[in-house]
Amino acid sequence: MFAALSVENAPEASRPAMRSVAEAWGGAVPDAVARLAASPELLNGFLAMSASFENCTLDPLAREVVIMTVAVRNDCHVCVAIHTGRLRKLGADQDLVTALREGRAPSDERLAAVRTFTLDVLATTGGVADDAVEALLAHGYTERNALEVVLGIGAYTMSTFANRLVRAA
Template sequence: MFATHTVETAPAASRPAMERVTKAFGQLPDAVARLAESPELLNGFLDMSAAFERATLEPVARETVIMTVAVRNDCRICVALHTGKLRQLRADPEVVTALREQRPVPDERLEAVRQFTLAVLAAAGGVGDDDLRTFLAHGYSERNALEVVLGIGTYTMSTLANRLTRA
């Protein structure tokens, strides 16, 4: 149902973002081609994703948040893309497999990120003091806790839109 746009067929307000993504990836990902139907969603997601990339959480911890959301929301394209990103970051293959299978991660700090992400999702942000203390006890900060929320928001938008558009 949703069109797979090219730069030429997309709404004008989506075209600059599509061109930037194509230049960065060497091709236009299917998800971007479909999300282009809504310049607001496409540009909003790309802006939020860039903000999350600037967060103080280390890269593999950010990817842990993303994979936790992507697997929970059954976004196959997101799981595939972010499995590749974890491999580029040289994440332990056991970590990648555990994230894909929704099971505990063999790295204590990353497992704290995964568990905190799940707690935030389950409680719609209203996590208990014990959940927050556990996260902080693994060397994370209150800023990092808020960055987890940023990642959840960004990739909830992405995963739901990707599923809706059948990307």
């Protein structure tokens, strides 16, 4: 069930994305991509959304906090592993990485605020109270950033659900 596909046997519409990911990953197609390739719509949709999220105005550590919060909440082990590596490449301190992996608030108040807001958005399906938005804004984030958190949640909810469905490793 949900076999890992290669560039040669994946649907034609998945192949360009697979090649692009392989280039970025040193020639290898990650298992998650190989399994998600069965649906070009999902694979290409996720890659487009995650690229958009990567280009938003949230700083890189804040983006990774959003992603790790979603990944831990949704119990996506492959996402946690990948984004632990990304945090390390960004120079995140071990306390931040450990807190996020354990589902705890980081000691950095600004990053804790984006984590709390992400959890609030998830818990209320976007219907957060005004004071939750104000708490995010009080830590230097903007209304645009609040919407970008929703973008990150959308992209990585798709990813975590799909990765769990296909048993990506």
